[in-house]
Amino acid sequence: MKDVARHAGVSISTVSYVLNDSGPVAPDRRARVLDAVRVLDYAPNESARRLKRRSASTVGLVVPDLANQFFALVAEGVAAAASARDVLVVLCAPEATEQPSHHAGLLRSQRVDGVICLSGTGTTAGSLLDLARIGPVVLVDEQIPGFDMPAVISDGRRGAREIGRHVLQHGHSRLAVIGGPTQLWTSGQRLAGYREALAAAGRDPDDVPVYVGDYRQRSGTELAKAALAGPPDIRPTALLCANDLMAIGALEYCRSVGLRVPEDVSIVGFDDLPMAALLTPRLTTVRQPAREMGHRAASLLFELLGDKPNGAGDGMFPVELQIRDSAGPPAS
Amino acid sequence: MKDVARHAGVSISTVSYVLNDSGPVAPDRRARVLDAVRVLDYAPNESARRLKRRSASTVGLVVPDLANQFFALVAEGVAAAASARDVLVVLCAPEATEQPSHHAGLLRSQRVDGVICLSGTGTTAGSLLDLARIGPVVLVDEQIPGFDMPAVISDGRRGAREIGRHVLQHGHSRLAVIGGPTQLWTSGQRLAGYREALAAAGRDPDDVPVYVGDYRQRSGTELAKAALAGPPDIRPTALLCANDLMAIGALEYCRSVGLRVPEDVSIVGFDDLPMAALLTPRLTTVRQPAREMGHRAASLLFELLGDKPNGAGDGMFPVELQIRDSAGPPAS
DNA sequence: TTGTAAGCGTTATCAG
């Protein structure tokens, strides 16, 4: 910057003025400065800048599992919104094996302005508290009772209720739920939705067993195996999976043991990953607008950070039942 | 930091010494400092730190399309390697509509230590030059002739050759290639591999038409439509797609018009996305170790940045033919 | 309209 000033024959503060539009500068001098900037290929040092102003134009993005396409799409939405405002995104993909507070510390030291946190196994009240000390935190697809942090969520409960009803309408009498991690809000919501559907159909929700998975494909496979272990006249004829990845795992298991879907067992998921419609059978599921949710989360965070209100309230995104081929009437 | 010093009854430089192990400190004073840090919940200001040292412990990650799971997996590998060394990853997901140099500028201002750049449509020699001014750049699945930047690649040419041979062994006489963007290195490699296979089978490589796509699913659908437009006795019986996403698009097109795969047309892909094995028919493709490649790219970058050599040469990753169900003998 | 100078929170040099 000193170089630029010298090259342009002005003082260093004049350079700053033109770079930030923060002071009146005579047109010719401004031109000289801009010119020097180009000639010297000068790029301001953001570290120094941040040190002075107390804001970083940077947000943290905590995502548990990029291999889950739902998260990847949310991340893309966040990145797009951030890019549109020239704010940087620092990516944290905490591994299950590490202390959740570790990343919080890193992010805090970076002085990121705020954080977007995607629902995932690491989301405990404690780790959220760590993040909250950094600055505003917006949650995606998660909510912690008693904390009321801003959150971008979708109406998972209703989605689960609708897909539950859809399955029940086919006349299944024995069902099982393959749910997500119990500590996750979404898991609870979806489970609640399934139970409402059951109750609405005059069934006792407590009659259907719930297998607790971790939202990964593998656990879908394993839990399907557990759920479908008994003899044909005992075993469930429909599996309500709390996300698509687990539904896919379940589908795989069925395929591997020769169970037909949906004739022998109906399987439904949740998320509507791009691949859901490409499976055979095409997966009946509930669509969540992942990219939009990421975008909204970022906008909401910017607003919290003092951007002019951009209409990004923390409302609920609607959810949409996608009826395809993986659920149907039981064969019997 | 001043507070910590006061609280511990030592000087500010002593605090710095214990925080960085950069000077000898009496055990009791060190303990007092550590204590004060905990009590005051102090986190060092990285901006100030970077200003002083000239390194940021931060790398940039440029990824064109997170919705492509291959990229998402590479990103995950990068994030994992970075996290293991406490280096931060700033994510750039340049949209097609914006100037590639824009992100380079952002990254440069951030003073990131280096950049990992995934192959994508935005990868021009010019934009790479922009990035190179920032610091070391390692490319993933890309190489620019004449620039020789460190790169983490896989042997796509061999993969393409092998899958080409596999298809040809089934006795197809009319084939078509659905390739990637011509400016991408991977596209060229894969195309070269296909041509080698053709030549090895005694066929004239120039006889097979090449449709140029953009590695996205949609272009697979469109190009399959174009490629398969003619009457049955004219149209190709096998489609060599340069990545899985386009293969999936092609699969979709075939399904939509009632063409059976592989009976009416064989389709093969490249990448082996996790979903490839879940499709019906299961997609025959070539596996690239995405996550490992990301990990290696990060390690390589760290090494370039002065980390002790960690054995991350820029060798070629082997590639593995995955023979499944989407390619077979033509029906005729 | 322009320049001077005082920090921002760290690290590193150099006397004690």
Place this chain on the structure above:
DNA sequence: CTGATAACGCTTACAA
């Protein structure tokens, strides 16, 4: 072993 103190590159009163 410890503590002043001078940078690091930038912003912003304040003075000219």
